[in-house]
Amino acid sequence: MSELKWYVLKAISGQENKVKNYIETEIKRLGFDQYVTQVVIPMEKVIQIRNGKKVPKERPYYPGYLMIEADLMGEIPHVIKNIPGVISFLSLTKGGDPVPMRKSEVNRMLGRMDELSEFASDVEIPYVVGENVKVIDGPFNGFNGTVEKILEDKKKIEVSVLIFGRKTPMELSYMQVEKV
Secondary structure (H helix, E strand, C coil): CCCCEEEEEEECCCCHHHHHHHHHHHHHHHCCCCCEEEEECCEEEEEEEECCEEEEEEEECCCCEEEEEECCCCCHHHHHHCCCCEEEECECCCCCCECCCCHHHHHHHHHHHHHHHHCCCCECCCCCCCCEEEECCCCCCCCEEEEEEEEHHHCEEEEEEEECCEEEEEEEEHHHEEEC
16 A cells, blocks of 8 residues: 655746646656645635735745645656656755655645635735825825825825825725726
């Protein structure tokens, strides 16, 4: 009976999905399905704001890393290491043997994925200080202003708006402004 364990694979950041597909295709082609059973990219949901709308987006929680459930017998480590985009297995020493993850770590990572997929809490702030924005909601709808401060904890931005020739700072939520 083969021993399936979870390992961490380092890959080129930004190519996680490509690497996952390559591994799955290659393993199938070689008939190694029972030795490599799962390839997982832990993802997190973030909310990005595009044109004033909240757009949920997934991104790797650990960019450049994949988790793979495998029995690394015979040729398997070799096959996986030769996949385009794969850098190496996570090991204790450079080029050493791949180190399996502890059960608790695996559960935490996989559990974290479930947790993360349920609520996307981090709103990415699509604005930077000094950027020009247009107020699209509230009493100053239609006014242009400049982002003065980003208040991350409150999920708001401070915008100074020219009102009657005077700069007036106001706190607005990201949804109340758009890029000019």
